[in-house]
Amino acid sequence: MPVDLRGAMRTALDVDAPQLQFERICERAAWRLRSLERRRSRRMVSAAALVALLAVFAGGHRSVTYDPTVAVAPAPAPSPLAT
Amino acid sequence: MGGMTWEAHERTIDAARAGEGAALEALISVIWQRAYRIALSILRHPMAAEDAAQEACARVVAAIGGLRSSAAFGVWFYRLVVREALRIERRAPAQEPLDPDALASASPLTDALVRLDIFRALGVLPARQRAVVALHYYADLNSREIAEILGMPEGTVRYDLSLARRRLESLLAAHRPRALREELFDAG
Numbered sequence: 001m002p003v004d005l006r007g008a009m010r011t012a013l014d015v016d017a018p019q020l021q022f023e024r025i026c027e028r029a030a031w032r033l034r035s036l037e038r039r040r041s042r043r044m045v046s047a048a049a050l051v052a053l054l055a056v057f058a059g060g061h062r063s064v065t066y067d068p069t070v071a072v073a074p075a076p077a078p079s080p081l082a083t
Numbered sequence: 084m085g086g087m088t089w090e091a092h093e094r095t096i097d098a099a100r101a102g103e104g105a106a107l108e109a110l111i112s113v114i115w116q117r118a119y120r121i122a123l124s125i126l127r128h129p130m131a132a133e134d135a136a137q138e139a140c141a142r143v144v145a146a147i148g149g150l151r152s153s154a155a156f157g158v159w160f161y162r163l164v165v166r167e168a169l170r171i172e173r174r175a176p177a178q179e180p181l182d183p184d185a186l187a188s189a190s191p192l193t194d195a196l197v198r199l200d201i202f203r204a205l206g207v208l209p210a211r212q213r214a215v216v217a218l219h220y221y222a223d224l225n226s227r228e229i230a231e232i233l234g235m236p237e238g239t240v241r242y243d244l245s246l247a248r249r250r251l252e253s254l255l256a257a258h259r260p261r262a263l264r265e266e267l268f269d270a271g
Contacts, residue, residue: 003252009124009220012201017119018133022108028141036145 089157096153107147111140117222118164124217125168125210127202135171139163161222162232165214172210204254212247219244 089096092113098106115136122135142163150159205213211233218224218232226244230237 003255005216005248005251006220008201008251008255009217012198012205013120013124013217013221015120015123015198017116017136018129020112020115021137022111025111025137025140025144028137029144032141032145 089153092156093153096147096150096156099147100150100153102148107144110147111143114143114160115140118160121161121164121214121217121222122168124205124221125165125213126172127206131171131175132168135164135168138167142167158228158231161218161224162234165218165232169210169214201255204251207254208247208250212243212250215240215243216247216251 092110095106095110095113099110118136118139119132122139123129123132126132126135139160143160150156205216208216214233215229218229219226224232226237226240229244230240233240
């Protein structure tokens with residue numbers, strides 16, 4: 001026998017919702033926005049820290065000194081192109 | 084009523100998107116009952132359903148400014164409600180169906196035991212199928228819209244719906260009292 005599921009669902013859900021608390025909803029929304037903002041700030045701080053680390057790392061390599069013979073050696077000529 | 088035409092609320096949605104506080108409050112009062120009932124069908128617990136509905140409405144308040152158009156509101160809103168309800172269900176699945184005295188209804192047609200019967204039948208289904216059933220039979224959405232809301236293929240929605248329908252039909256047919264059977268079942 002076919003069942004009127006639409007009717008059954010409407011019957012089941014024909015209930016009164018609790019009193020709407022708009023202020024409470026706004027508080028939750030504000031908390032959510034603050035938490036998103038905090039997360040975004042943390043991400044930016046992490047990105048800035050990574051950039052700083054990379055800069056320190058690159059700076060450290062800039063101070064590497066090579067053997068003088070290597071430093072004054074002429075750059076090798078490019079190899080001729082094969083035709 | 085289950086079905087809702089969002090076109091009727093287009094101006095309110097647009098004004099809320101533009102940041103008008105009064106429009107936002109009006110919009111929340113329009114969607115509140117719907118959010119609660121959809122969440123209730125998935126969670127089967129009034130307090131959990133209220134929590135899910137509040138969180139979904141809070142997300143609407145927090146993010147409606149970024150909504151691309153008022154036409155996208157319906158799917159977006161249902162997605163927020165269903166996702167929140169499924170998240171709560173995963174965290175603490177309801178052990179017992181709801182207490183009939185915990186729900187208030189002004190309708191003389193329904194009594195608490197009828198509702199309990201239907202919610203018990205719903206409780207046999209997995210949470211995702213409960214969501215599919217609520218979105219189809221209560222919110223009047225088609226399988227394409229439900230697929231978009233739940234982020235799954237349309238074929239899976241149709242399969243879930245067919246499984247849920249067969250399951251609910253057999254459960255309700257077996258357990259419903261006679262007077263209610265006559266009310267809910269087709270005579271032919």
